[in-house]
Amino acid sequence: xxxxxxxxxxxxxxxxxxxxxxxxxxxxxxxxxxxxxxxxxxxxxxxxxxxxxxxxxxxxxxxxxxxxxxxxxxxxxxxxxxxxxxxxxxxxxxxxxxxxxxxxxxxxxxxxxxxxxxxxxxxxxxxxxxxxxxxxxxxxxxxxxxxxxxxxxxxxxxxxxxxxxxxxxxxxxxxxxxxxxxxxxxxxxxxxxxxxxxxxxxxxxxxxxxxxxxxxxxxxxxxxxxxxxxxxxxxxxxxxxxxxxxxxxxxxxxxxxxxxxxxxxxxxxxxxxxxxxxxxxxxxxxxxxxxxxxxxxxxxxxxxxxxxxxxxxxxxxxxxxxxxxxxxxxxxxxxxxxxxxxxxxxxxxxxxxxxxxxxxxxxxxxxxxxxxxxxxxxxxxxxxxxxxxxxxxxxxxxxxxxxxxxxxxxxxxxxxxxxxxxxxxxxxxxxxxxxxxxxxxxxxxxxxxxxxxxxxxxxxxxxxxxxxxxxxxxxxxxxxxxxxxxxxxxxxxxxxx
Ligand code: GLN
Numbered sequence: 445x446x447x448x449x450x451x452x453x454x455x456x457x458x459x460x461x462x463x464x465x466x467x468x469x470x471x472x473x474x475x476x477x478x479x480x481x482x483x484x485x486x487x488x489x490x491x492x493x494x495x496x497x498x499x500x501x502x503x504x505x506x507x508x509x510x511x512x513x514x515x516x517x518x519x520x521x522x523x524x525x526x527x528x529x530x531x532x533x534x535x536x537x538x539x540x541x542x543x544x545x546x547x548x549x550x551x552x553x554x555x556x557x558x559x560x561x562x563x564x565x566x567x568x569x570x571x572x573x574x575x576x577x578x579x580x581x582x583x584x585x586x587x588x589x590x591x592x593x594x595x596x597x598x599x600x601x602x603x604x605x606x607x608x609x610x611x612x613x614x615x616x617x618x619x620x621x622x623x624x625x626x627x628x629x630x631x632x633x634x635x636x637x638x639x640x641x642x643x644x645x646x647x648x649x650x651x652x653x654x655x656x657x658x659x660x661x662x663x664x665x666x667x668x669x670x671x672x673x674x675x676x677x678x679x680x681x682x683x684x685x686x687x688x689x690x691x692x693x694x695x696x697x698x699x700x701x702x703x704x705x706x707x708x709x710x711x712x713x714x715x716x717x718x719x720x721x722x723x724x725x726x727x728x729x730x731x732x733x734x735x736x737x738x739x740x741x742x743x744x745x746x747x748x749x750x751x752x753x754x755x756x757x758x759x760x761x762x763x764x765x766x767x768x769x770x771x772x773x774x775x776x777x778x779x780x781x782x783x784x785x786x787x788x789x790x791x792x793x794x795x796x797x798x799x800x801x802x803x804x805x806x807x808x809x810x811x812x813x814x815x816x817x818x819x820x821x822x823x824x825x826x827x828x829x830x831x832x833x834x835x836x837x838x839x840x841x842x843x844x845x846x847x848x849x850x851x852x853x854x855x856x857x858x859x860x861x862x863x864x865x866x867x868x869x870x871x872x873x874x875x876x877x878x879x880x881x882x883x884x885x886x887x888x889x890x891x892x893x894x895x896x897x898x899x900x901x902x903x904x905x906x907x908x909x910x911x912x913x914x915x916x917x918x919x920x921x922x923x924x925x926x927x928x929x930x931x932x933x934x935x936x937x938x939x940x941x
Contacts, residue, residue: 451479451611452938455520455668458614462509462519469509469519473502473563476521480565480612488587489597489606491526492534493566501563508561516671518561523607523616526567527574528659529648530554537650538582539572541781541801551648552680553617553659560675565613568603572803573772574624574652576600577872578865581805586862589632590939591905595859598628604662605632609939615663615672619649621656622760623855623879626891629662630854630908633893635925635935636662637669640915641886642687644673645680653767654685656760656883665935666892666925670694673918689916697923705742706927711847712738713748718852718878727853730895730907734928735851741927748843748850752835756880757873759836762816762829763884768806769813775801808869837885844914849924852878854891854908878910888918892925893934902940 450472453461461467467475477495484490498521505519529535529547531554536542550558558564571581579587579602587602589595590610597606601618605628608616618625620638629636637660644659651657661672673694680686712735719728735745777783777797784796802810816825843850855875865872882889891908898904913921929935 450475452664453614454664455517455614455671456665458520459516463514469502469505469563470499472519473498473521473565476565476612483610483612486588486593487590487606487610488585489568489603489610489612490523490566491536491538491569491584491603494533494564497533498563498565505561505563515561517557517675520562520615521565521613522557522562523565523568523604523613524554525570525601525604525616525618527570527619527650528554528617529650530564530567533567535567535650536583537573538570538584539801539803539806540583541775543583543782545781549648552645552682553676554648556676556678557617557672568601568607568616570603571600572806573650573768574600574619574621575768575805575809577623577627577875578860579603579628580862580866581803583803588862589859589905591633592859592903594862595905596631596862598631598859600624601662602628605629605634605636608632608634608662608664611938615661615668617659617676618662619657619659620883621652622764622883623876625660625662626854626879626889626908626910627876629891631859631906633906633908633934633937634662634664635666635669635890635892636660637673637890637918637922638882638888639673639677639918640687640888642685643677643689643918645678645683645686647680647682651771653764654771655767656764658883665929666890666922667695667698669890670698670919670922670926692919694919694922697919698926702930707738707924708742710743710849710924712743712745713843713847713850714745715748715750715753715843715850715852717750717753723853723856724858726895726897727856727858727907731851731853731909734894734909737931738924738928741931743924746847748846750839750843750881752832752839753877753881755832756836756884757877759829759832759884760876760880761812761873762825763833765809765813766817766826767813769810769817772806772810805869833884836881840881840885840887840912848913849917849921850912852910854878854910858897858905858907882912887915888913888921890921890925892928894932895934896937906934
């Protein structure tokens with residue numbers, strides 16, 4: 445493989461190269477570390493890079509292979525979103541509050557991928573505490589979209605999406621509370637899946653909104669996502685919401701032989717709200733073209749209704765902040781992270797610490813959350829939002845009696861220019877209209893590259909389509925995406941330079 449081929453190779457291809465002895469895990473890690481160093485001044489995808497740890501892990505992977513103990517992910521370089529604790533490394537959540545916080549233990553997902561033999565290169569940038577859609581709220585500076593440097597990468601897992609899209613790592617972890625895996629995947633032309641709530645343990649993953657947060661993989665193909673998810677998923681008693689679900693091989697449907705009509709019998713539900721006003725024309729066109737492709741592969745499409753999905757954004761912006769205001773109360777200058785240098789008494793210390801440590805978006809959400817939980821407003825806002833959340837989940841249940849999966853655009857637009865949304869948070873919130881429903885219902889959902897603006901000419905931006913399915917339908921979603929990716933090359937395109 446040439447140097448550029450190597451950079452944009454998938455996990456599956458790299459695993460084959462490692463197995464064939466074309467390169468060692470150490471050579472691969474060194475090549476990626478050099479690419480990260482070269483791109484970091486422009487893209488800023490990483491908050492921390494760990495060359496020493498990476499080389500040590502790569503040597504261990506090579507040694508395991510020499511002993512005949514290599515698995516599918518042995519020696520594969522990866523990066524973790526900077527809200528997963530990785531022992532001995534900083535875990536900042538891209539916040540000044542945790543600027544110098546060093547994780548004392550590994551998150552469950554970090555341990556799982558370590559045990560699978562992956563090589564951790566570093567921690568990726570995100571919106572502060574995962575609150576945002578553009579990675580512009582990171583304390584460590586903005587992150588650029590490799591397809592168009594003055595566009596946002598999306599968020600909150602923006603650094604992860606950039607790292608995969610720019611060939612810095614073949615795969616990365618992200619977290620998704622309202623779309624943070626799927627939306628940056630869509631904006632950067634990569635594949636990402638948010639699994640069923642409870643599939644990946646949240647132990648050691650810094651909480652934003654605990655009833656919505658889920659970890660998931662982002663990679664260059666659905667097959668690679670399946671490989672990573674297989675390693676990441678599994679019951680963990682340390683997270684009370686971790687499901688006692690048996691371990692699955694998420695690649696099992698992909699591994700079945702390809703037939704002429706591999707999607708024969710699959711019913712794709714199309715909610716009209718996903719194709720209505722407010723969706724950019726190139727996005728609609730790309731998703732329609734993808735549907736034509738999926739029909740050619742044997743799938744049929746049926747109309748379905750999600751009558752309450754229009755309430756998902758307001759419901760999310762009551763429940764998410766409510767949970768965040770509680771989760772983030774531990775950042776008080778006593779237990780973790782930043783503490784104000786000067787203060788008069790304890791209360792003043794709390795106030796100054798939090799005023800200095802948190803950015804505007806985080807403060808906005810803590811204020812809203814505290815308000816909706818306060819006496820007199822709890823019933824009107826928090827309780828009401830919980831009831832509507834249930835209605836949205838029931839809409840999905842009803843829809844899945846008529847179809848196997850639901851399809852639409854991941855986001856109504858392509859990546860906006862840097863700075864364009866920062867003055868208008870409400871507009872930014874509304875862009876999550878298609879992704880939030882899956883978090884509220886707890887169902888799995890993924891974003892798959894399906895086209896570009898201006899037909900992929902230089903300067904054009906990626907478009908993603910979203911597949912949503914019933915609980916535990918990950919293997920099916922990944923297989924549908926895989927069959928689509930075998931018939932198309934959108935996921936293989938690479939940004940220039
Ligand atoms: N963009 C959404 C928000 O700002 C989703 C974030 C997320 O999924 N972490 O809340």
